[in-house]
Amino acid sequence: MSFLTYFINGLSLGSIYAIIALGYTMVYGIAKMLNFAHGDFIMVGCYIIFSVSRALSGNSIVAIIISIVLCTILGITTEFVAYRPLRGAASPLAVLITAIGVSYLLENIALLIFGADVKSFTSVIKWEGLTFADGQLRIQGVTIVTIVVSIVILITLQLFINKTKQGQAMLAVAEDRGAATLMGINVNKTIMLTFAIGSALAAVAGALLCSAYPSLSPYTGAMPGIKAFVAAVLGGIGSIPGAMIGGLVLGIVEILSKTYISSQLSDAIVFGILVLVLLIKPTGILGKQVQVKV
Amino acid sequence: MLNKKSKDNLITYAIVIAAYALFQILALTGNLSSHMKGLLVPMTYYAVIAVALNLCVGILGELSIGHCGFMCIGAFTSAFFSKVTAGVLPTAPRFFLAFIIGIGFAALFGFLIGIPVLRLKGDYLAIVTLAFGEIIKNVINAFYIGVDKSGLHFSMKNSMELGMEPDGNIIVNGAMGITGTPHDANFTVGIVVLLISLFVVQNLVNSRDGRAIMAIRDNYIAAESTGINVTGYKMMAFTISAAIAGAAGVLFSHNITTLTASSQYFGYNASIMILVYVVLGGIGNIRGSVIAACILYLLPELLRGLNAYRMLIYSIILIVMMIVNWSPKVIEWRKKTFGKVKLPGRKEAA
Numbered sequence: 001m002s003f004l005t006y007f008i009n010g011l012s013l014g015s016i017y018a019i020i021a022l023g024y025t026m027v028y029g030i031a032k033m034l035n036f037a038h039g040d041f042i043m044v045g046c047y048i049i050f051s052v053s054r055a056l057s058g059n060s061i062v063a064i065i066i067s068i069v070l071c072t073i074l075g076i077t078t079e080f081v082a083y084r085p086l087r088g089a090a091s092p093l094a095v096l097i098t099a100i101g102v103s104y105l106l107e108n109i110a111l112l113i114f115g116a117d118v119k120s121f122t123s124v125i126k127w128e129g130l131t132f133a134d135g136q137l138r139i140q141g142v143t144i145v146t147i148v149v150s151i152v153i154l155i156t157l158q159l160f161i162n163k164t165k166q167g168q169a170m171l172a173v174a175e176d177r178g179a180a181t182l183m184g185i186n187v188n189k190t191i192m193l194t195f196a197i198g199s200a201l202a203a204v205a206g207a208l209l210c211s212a213y214p215s216l217s218p219y220t221g222a223m224p225g226i227k228a229f230v231a232a233v234l235g236g237i238g239s240i241p242g243a244m245i246g247g248l249v250l251g252i253v254e255i256l257s258k259t260y261i262s263s264q265l266s267d268a269i270v271f272g273i274l275v276l277v278l279l280i281k282p283t284g285i286l287g288k289q290v291q292v293k294v
Numbered sequence: 295m296l297n298k299k300s301k302d303n304l305i306t307y308a309i310v311i312a313a314y315a316l317f318q319i320l321a322l323t324g325n326l327s328s329h330m331k332g333l334l335v336p337m338t339y340y341a342v343i344a345v346a347l348n349l350c351v352g353i354l355g356e357l358s359i360g361h362c363g364f365m366c367i368g369a370f371t372s373a374f375f376s377k378v379t380a381g382v383l384p385t386a387p388r389f390f391l392a393f394i395i396g397i398g399f400a401a402l403f404g405f406l407i408g409i410p411v412l413r414l415k416g417d418y419l420a421i422v423t424l425a426f427g428e429i430i431k432n433v434i435n436a437f438y439i440g441v442d443k444s445g446l447h448f449s450m451k452n453s454m455e456l457g458m459e460p461d462g463n464i465i466v467n468g469a470m471g472i473t474g475t476p477h478d479a480n481f482t483v484g485i486v487v488l489l490i491s492l493f494v495v496q497n498l499v500n501s502r503d504g505r506a507i508m509a510i511r512d513n514y515i516a517a518e519s520t521g522i523n524v525t526g527y528k529m530m531a532f533t534i535s536a537a538i539a540g541a542a543g544v545l546f547s548h549n550i551t552t553l554t555a556s557s558q559y560f561g562y563n564a565s566i567m568i569l570v571y572v573v574l575g576g577i578g579n580i581r582g583s584v585i586a587a588c589i590l591y592l593l594p595e596l597l598r599g600l601n602a603y604r605m606l607i608y609s610i611i612l613i614v615m616m617i618v619n620w621s622p623k624v625i626e627w628r629k630k631t632f633g634k635v636k637l638p639g640r641k642e643a644a
Contacts, residue, residue, distance in 0.1 A: 101612030271425035
């Protein structure tokens, strides 16, 4: 029974990673850039929920909505101010270093506003959860909500990308930016929409992450962000179902290795998986092999 | 006659030696506070690791954000060696061997990390080096090594698990790290290491190998089609860069009493700080890295009031520098307004 509990916890953490990884993988697939600041959008989202729900004396639904809206604005602004000028730069490192700069900037702004001390976050999910087998197996409400939300997001995103015009435009930009422009697709707008969706997902992931692990500091988002990137690589970067699978695998591996091997080494094991994937199948589980052309 | 490149290199050495002379004179005449004196050795190892990172970012064109991981390896392997052999070997040869060991292990890990990563393109190197830096920190924090009469004891759990005799000596104590490494490093040694790393990197850049490496940076496919062994040269540059970072680690560990694998020194943020040195000094400009590292290290230490805003300012500098230097539109505007524009890291290119 205890294994099952850990497994479900892993599934829950994995679902959070998956939601973050979805944002990563969309931005990477469409804008062809690694948005290092993605993890910090999560942190910003958490601080917004934290402050708003404190100001509104615990109205968490409103807080989440405000957080999603503000994170979306933050994502769009970042893209417009910092990333768009560097599109088409001679070196691919330029935008990557800028993204690191943005990540650093957000962390330090949070540090100046809220201080370095860890804030305890009140869960936005008030539901106690379910109990099975005479109390031997308890599943927390936040765990169930997290898993359900991630599945809903996955299905919605798949439908959006495959059924709507905007989604098709995203696929076209991901495939070939130049050709997409010639077909009359507004590349800048499409990339901006991608960032908006990614950042909104980051806010959702933040609400779930901080509900499950209720401590909030300026560095809250950094590590989950990096691990979600590992998940995106594991699943095959650019692939939406891949991000989901990668996230779940990573979450389960992390919780199980924390329980059965060593809590200190669990991060090392997670990152070890990244190195292994890159060695064995660099395109990830569901990734496509892309031939580089001259 | 000296050609332009050799002259350029000599200017770099001259600047380092002049700075050394200046600080030594200040110290001898008593114009240097003890606080300042304490900053001199860190200044040299930050300059050394900035040179190492610039080789990776500016010359090889691959972003590493885990260079402090190599520094960490150099620091721990050499401190372990120095502590074991303290009292057995005299100081000078022991410190020399510590350098060989620290550099050797850092290079070995650079090589091993390079195998999976350098075959790939794009942003993977950044994320894997970051992951690697975290792995190193985690693993070292779980290491316990002790020594007694019957030999070395090793554990990954805690210091009790070592099962040592009472007279045993714990050398690596998990998250508590290594305590009591001999203080062998001083400003002179630091400057010598900096000069040697400058010598290695500048000569590499101006050699046939260096030109091959920069060709890979500028156009991967064109370089490959002219018969350059892309993976081999990438491995070479990355391993050398890791080795130099290891040398910085040796200086680091022989300058402090308690060496721990903490985020403050070896984490992601520390690596980013070195990236700031490199970007501000000019990507691909080795001399710039040294100057930027020294100034950016000393300035916030001297202006304590700025400390809270230091990182904020750094991050803004990072973003603004990248946009000003690399944005196609800004470059066009600069061309219109100021005439010729020199692109960072690509001296020969028009």
